[in-house]
Amino acid sequence: MPMRENEYTVPEEIPTNVECPACGSLLFLMNYEMEIPHEGHIMIQTYTCHSCLYKKSNVFSSEPGRHIKINLRIDSSSLLNTMVYRSPAAFVYIPEFGAEISPGEKSSGYVTTVEGILRRLDEYIDMMPYEDEEEFNRVKALLHEAEEGNIPFTLVIDDETGRSSVSSDRATVEYIQ
Numbered sequence: 001m002p003m004r005e006n007e008y009t010v011p012e013e014i015p016t017n018v019e020c021p022a023c024g025s026l027l028f029l030m031n032y033e034m035e036i037p038h039e040g041h042i043m044i045q046t047y048t049c050h051s052c053l054y055k056k057s058n059v060f061s062s063e064p065g066r067h068i069k070i071n072l073r074i075d076s077s078s079l080l081n082t083m084v085y086r087s088p089a090a091f092v093y094i095p096e097f098g099a100e101i102s103p104g105e106k107s108s109g110y111v112t113t114v115e116g117i118l119r120r121l122d123e124y125i126d127m128m129p130y131e132d133e134e135e136f137n138r139v140k141a142l143l144h145e146a147e148e149g150n151i152p153f154t155l156v157i158d159d160e161t162g163r164s165s166v167s168s169d170r171a172t173v174e175y176i177q
């Protein structure tokens with residue numbers, strides 16, 4: 001009997017650079033996607049630690065293929081540890097700073113923290129410097145202050161494929177037509 005597609009996706013474990021809150025080892029992430037009668041499509045993200053067996057799961061109702069925009073206001077340094085999955089198709093930006101990562105041809109998805117996103121933004125603008133040097137220095141300085149937890153900002157992830165996610169109750173998800 002042929003398998004029905006989309007009923008269940010065999011999860012793949014992805015190594016992350018997120019530290020286990022219990023023992024400090026690096027966590028692994030699994031994404032399960034499934035269809036549930038009357039609920040529709042849901043995604044379960046499970047972070048596990050191979051060293052101490054720490055486990056944390058988040059459940060999202062997701063509609064893959066729908067364009068989403070996730071917003072997370074970072075106004076406390078503890079939120080810098082929020083886990084983020086950025087899909088290969090996502091734009092990541094901080095409107096207050098004018099800093100952005102665009103999906104490139106070789107772009108791959110990754111799991112990191114908000115702090116990790118700040119570091120990637122920092123590296124990204126080194127590779128694609130602004131024409132205006134003053135502006136470049138201004139954005140670099142803001143990113144460094146943000147990494148230290150000294151200034152609030154908003155993290156925005158704009159994803160046409162709807163697959164990115166931010167593991168925080170404070171994140172809002174907006175569906176774009």
Ligand SMILES: [Zn+2]
Nearest residue numbers: 020023049052
């Ligand atoms: Zn652990």
